[in-house]
Amino acid sequence: MTMAAAIENGTADTQTWSKPGRIAGIDIIRDLAGAEAIWRALENAQQQSSTPFQRFDFVSAWQRNVGAREGLVPFIVIAYDAERRPLMLLPLAVRHVYGARCASFMGGKHSTFNMALWDKDFAATATRADIQGLIAAISQRAEADVLALHQQPLRWRGLPNPIALLPHQPSANDCPLLKMEPGAEPTTLISKSFRQRLKGKARKLQALPGYRYHVASTDADITRLLDWFFRIKPLRMAEQKLPDVFAEPGIEDFIRSACAAQLAGGNRVIDIHALECDEEVIAIFTGVDDGHRFSMMFNTYTMSANAKYSPGLILMRDIIDHFAAKDYRAFDLGIGSDDYKRLFCKDDEPIFDSFIPLSQRGKLAAGVMSGLNRTKRMVKHNPALLDMAQKLRNAFS
Numbered sequence: 001m002t003m004a005a006a007i008e009n010g011t012a013d014t015q016t017w018s019k020p021g022r023i024a025g026i027d028i029i030r031d032l033a034g035a036e037a038i039w040r041a042l043e044n045a046q047q048q049s050s051t052p053f054q055r056f057d058f059v060s061a062w063q064r065n066v067g068a069r070e071g072l073v074p075f076i077v078i079a080y081d082a083e084r085r086p087l088m089l090l091p092l093a094v095r096h097v098y099g100a101r102c103a104s105f106m107g108g109k110h111s112t113f114n115m116a117l118w119d120k121d122f123a124a125t126a127t128r129a130d131i132q133g134l135i136a137a138i139s140q141r142a143e144a145d146v147l148a149l150h151q152q153p154l155r156w157r158g159l160p161n162p163i164a165l166l167p168h169q170p171s172a173n174d175c176p177l178l179k180m181e182p183g184a185e186p187t188t189l190i191s192k193s194f195r196q197r198l199k200g201k202a203r204k205l206q207a208l209p210g211y212r213y214h215v216a217s218t219d220a221d222i223t224r225l226l227d228w229f230f231r232i233k234p235l236r237m238a239e240q241k242l243p244d245v246f247a248e249p250g251i252e253d254f255i256r257s258a259c260a261a262q263l264a265g266g267n268r269v270i271d272i273h274a275l276e277c278d279e280e281v282i283a284i285f286t287g288v289d290d291g292h293r294f295s296m297m298f299n300t301y302t303m304s305a306n307a308k309y310s311p312g313l314i315l316m317r318d319i320i321d322h323f324a325a326k327d328y329r330a331f332d333l334g335i336g337s338d339d340y341k342r343l344f345c346k347d348d349e350p351i352f353d354s355f356i357p358l359s360q361r362g363k364l365a366a367g368v369m370s371g372l373n374r375t376k377r378m379v380k381h382n383p384a385l386l387d388m389a390q391k392l393r394n395a396f397s
Helices: 003-009 032-044 056-067 120-125 128-140 192-206 219-239 251-260 305-309 311-324 360-380 383-396
Strands: 012-016 025-029 073-080 086-097 100-105 117-119 146-153 175-179 212-215 271-276 281-289 293-301 330-332 347-349 351-357
Touching (some): 032 056, 032 086, 073 128, 192 305, 212 311, 219 293, 271 311, 311 330
Antiparallel strands (some): 012 025, 025 073, 086 117, 175 330, 281 293
């Protein structure tokens, strides 16, 4: 089925208008099944730009298990040119926030980066007028009051994110990033002194019978490792006096579904990297990759005495070396300022938020959300305020 035919067969309301620029019309699709054919066609096309967090299998697993439970209704915008060739798919869902209908990216807090799926040529050459026309078309439908688009990269794999042509602001947190040049010496990725420290700790673990690093490839391995994760992670969260976000309704089902789902070629939607020995699982890290970049998602490590050998750091070293050998260009540990991330990721990737009003009611909601976002960023980047916030959180937890 062609992408144009997929749109014709989808459950959508279509609007066209006479405007300068390449965007000739939009569809708004309100269910995942109606968008699946065009979504997958865009996702798998060579001429597209998107992050692995916007893959259909990732987003549909989240919406089915989490978004639907929270009452979020899909609001999937597809823009196309005069010949009905898709130029963009924006995977949003609507909820009520501050008295307004707010459309945000599906995926919630488990999607590190959010971005539309773009045709590469359009993304590379889109103008502000193109994107303003898109927003005007969405606004005319009067089905949402505001677009609250969080954690968007300014660029992805060298191409610009056209939404950045509109007014935006820095996200509350930055994303520490490790840039990787193909064929680079390992010591240019992780310093020689740090490698030596990790090597000494790793020797202790390597003495354990059956010690190994591997990427889970079978359904049995995935189930076994996730069973262990959902036993250990709550203990680690309690130890740090943090709320267990993995205990929220639907989260475990979402993670199990996404880890089990297979992509073309056999890779999983979420990969699980593990350190194990015959007696126990020692540490795991999960993440997504697109053949160019690996982005971490969640992790934990053993409660046994083996924890003293820094298995999480050793596993991160192994993962970086694994992807460096495959000529990946970038590696990140997710958005946030945790100290351990700076041990590996020395650069920062600019991340931005957009609060785009579509109605008068939306203007009020956008103003509130923008102000809260600026305050959160100010706290995160001011050590004294951050320390005070952490003390308050610990006092109430």
